[in-house]
Amino acid sequence: MALRTLTRLAAGLLAGLGAVAATAAPDVVIGAIDDQSGVYADNSGIVAIKMAIADAGGTVLGRKITLLTTDHQNKPDIGASKFREWADQNGLNVVMGGSNTGVNIAMSKVAAAKKVPLFVIGAGGASLTNEDCTAYTVHYGYDTTALANGTATTIVKGGGKSWYFLTADYAFGTQLQTAAAKVVEASGGKVLGAVRVPLSASDFSSFLLQAQGSGAQVIGLANAGEDFVNSLKAANEFGVTKTMKPAGLLVFINNIHAIGLEAAQGLYLTEGWYWDMNEASRAFAKRYVEIAKRPPNMVQAAAYSATMQYLAAVKAAGTTDPDKVMAELKRLKINDMFASGGYIRRDGVMIHDMYVMQVKAPKESKYPWDYYKLVKVIPGEEAFGPVTGLCPLAPK
């Protein structure tokens, strides 16, 4: 009996040693730092990242892929310190940064210091590849420049010449308004004014009546999430949308689902991806729905694509060395369910086509989540604009 136990123990120890020898090459560690409990929680890309890792077979270069996740709670210090901790202690190789521009700016400083590539996916702020750019930042999916270029240009060309902005009164809102106003004026339109609305206001009707009083043809909604939903709902209720054309400057499909087609119909918006575009996007959406119980939005599709692209770059480089991987990332083309002919420019922006969409009327919608009709495809270079020169890595 004792002998048998001893034999087993020895066998176990040997097996253990064998296992250690087999995993001598460290895991490839992907970190996902996203809002998982706050206002942007529904944009979280973690499900999509897991799908991508599973599709890659859970390994790259014969090394196991490990995923670390955390909730940054929309606090820059939490995001940055978790990033640093993982880089110091867990052999972090790459971070998929979720929503919130502020958190991502803080994380990009860590990315540069620790030489760990950072994919910014959920956040929109274009400063991430301009003033705040680093050699290890990739902005994947969309940014504020592309959103403004898409929606504002299309509406002005369609005859909506005079604009009035309803702007969320903080950095993101004013940046969005500035970007859109620039585009409006460049395409021959005029900005009649703007009203700055406190963040998370409980009531938007007063501000909407001011917008209506301006006599502008277009009301530009330079806000996001719940504020966007509540302002568009009120615009409908007060008949503002009868005299003014609403323009959504940052809209996700889950926001449209929350408002309902009745109130959202006719709205112009810009998307980096829509689930019902082609066979590949529909196939991805179908698989995603099985796990997450709701269709993916552009952020989630981008998270899948970004993870796949990182793994492809690692494979091409034959190493996880950050500089070599970054070089591969900027060399490889991106052709998948998210983009065709996409690429990562020297300033870190992922260039790909953007889509101007219009929200369908309830009677046009034939099946669940059938919300958009395509108005126009904007070629990537046009949507994201030329290199600005603000990023020292990418002079004009």
Place this chain on the structure above:
Amino acid sequence: MTEIFGFPVVVVLGQLVLGLVNGSFYAILSLGLAVIFGLMRVVNFAHGAFYALGAVTALLGLKLLGVNYWAALVLAPLVVGLLGILVERLLLRRLAGLDPLYGLLLTFGIALAIEGTLQQLFGSSGESYPVPEALRGALNLGFMILPRYRAWVIVASLAVCFGTWFVIERTRLGATLRAATENAPLLQAFGVNVPLLVALTYGGGVALAALAGVLAAPVILVNGTMGSSIVIVVFAVVVIGGMGSILGAIVSGLLLGLAEGLTKVVYPEASNIVVFVIMALVLVLRPAGLFGRE
């Protein structure tokens, strides 16, 4: 065009009406808080969560059971009120007689738990509650377009506020309730079931929050955190009106709605802090609040 201080009368009137609509929500919510604080000395931080719960209950009732808006107006406060009674009997009761700080911490914890649960179940994007058929469309007041539903909110809120005030200040039940706050042991000696009264009070206050939630559901996005920003304003309203003063809560709720409306004409950026500026002034000049007794 006629003007007041350089602002067109039409604009000012419009904003005043909208201010009254917002004030109606403040009034019902602060009324519930005032009732709970006045009779139980509990600072109910879970008020915003119960408000959200009221709206979510109405939404779920509509989607799963086909309960319409009018029935939800009664049923949702009832369901949430019962939950409130449960919270009082199982948790709050244990803190009776302790420092009010414990009640505050407990209700804050309850708020976090409710909001977290709702967010876990329904996500953060929220959903819309349709405006009931009979209240669709808008009224043309000459100086502005007022959606029928918003007009209804003003009427409903005034009725509820007056009704609650009447019950507490002018009926026998109200007299008993007030007696319980003055001297509970003595009242119990007269054979009145004071613990039951306290549970009903908390349930009633919470039901008012849920009612406000149902009223708000067709106007704003329904989600787990819809109450977290409004509850802060409502606390300020209660402080301005005088902690525990029923009439104070109602009147200051409506007045602050109007003050906010006017601020939106003059300087929109300040509209979410004007209430707190007024609160600071009131605390300096009249610490007991406008209607409070020293």
